[in-house]
Amino acid sequence: MASATQELDVFVREALLRGHGREEIGQALVAAGWSREQADSALASYADVTFPIPVPRPRASLSAREAFLYLVMFSALYFTAYNLGSLLFKLLELALPDPADPTYRQLQLDHSMRWSIAAVTIAFPVFAWVSRLVSRELARQPIKRLSPVRRWLTYLTLFLASCILVGDLTTLVYNLLGGELSLRFVLKLLVVGAIAGSIFGYYLHDLRREETEA
Numbered sequence: 501m502a503s504a505t506q507e508l509d510v511f512v513r514e515a516l517l518r519g520h521g522r523e524e525i526g527q528a529l530v531a532a533g534w535s536r537e538q539a540d541s542a543l544a545s546y547a548d549v550t551f552p553i554p555v556p557r558p559r560a561s562l563s564a565r566e567a568f569l570y571l572v573m574f575s576a577l578y579f580t581a582y583n584l585g586s587l588l589f590k591l592l593e594l595a596l597p598d599p600a601d602p603t604y605r606q607l608q609l610d611h612s613m614r615w616s617i618a619a620v621t622i623a624f625p626v627f628a629w630v631s632r633l634v635s636r637e638l639a640r641q642p643i644k645r646l647s648p649v650r651r652w653l654t655y656l657t658l659f660l661a662s663c664i665l666v667g668d669l670t671t672l673v674y675n676l677l678g679g680e681l682s683l684r685f686v687l688k689l690l691v692v693g694a695i696a697g698s699i700f701g702y703y704l705h706d707l708r709r710e711e712t713e714a
Contacts, residue, residue, distance in 0.1 A: 508534065512542045516554040558643050567649045569634055574653045576627035578660075580620055581695050587616035588691045596684040645710055654703050661700035668692045 508529070515525045522543050529539040546554040590613045638644050672689050675681050 508538065508542045509545060512546065513554050516546055522548070566644070566647060569630055570647070570649050570653055573627060573630040573634060574657060576623045576630065577657070577699070580623040580627055581699060583616045583619035583623065585691055585695050587613060587620060589688055590616065592684055592687050592691070596687075654707065657703055658700060658707075661696045661703075664696040665693060665700065668696065 511529075512525060515528075516522075526536070526539045526543060529542070530536055545557055547557050549555055644650070668689055672686075675685065
């Protein structure tokens, strides 16, 4: 695959060097079996400027610092989302107690709630601070939006959020068909859906905005 990509890049450079137009090159690549996206990506590697030879655009590179920031940011996001959901679950259990639950389980809520509150209190500011730092760097250097680790973690987040949403809706329909819905159960499903849906919507909007600006 790397060899094919290199051949495509060499072909585009040679074609531009010989004075062929971008649309003409793109049509030739599509006719040869390359996808339109591959052709556009290869052409986008060279700036559309007037110069005797093709001028390459700057490409995103992966640095250890950049990988560290994204790993910290997304890890803090996952940790915050999980513990926020856990905290809201426990608040619902306190507000709508189940008579079938043994007493010792109710007593354990205090300890687990303190852990969830502490986790959200620490993890969310870390996520917000690193996210702001990354946003500033992207504003200064838009090319960093093409960072491989950023794209992989963003799509991984979208995948996880979509899986949770599908599972959430499946559980709702399953229990609805069985006639086993309770208010506490429905509220818990809404909590999961709201957290996963917010994360999915935010990063999907971010990707679409990036495509529009590109």
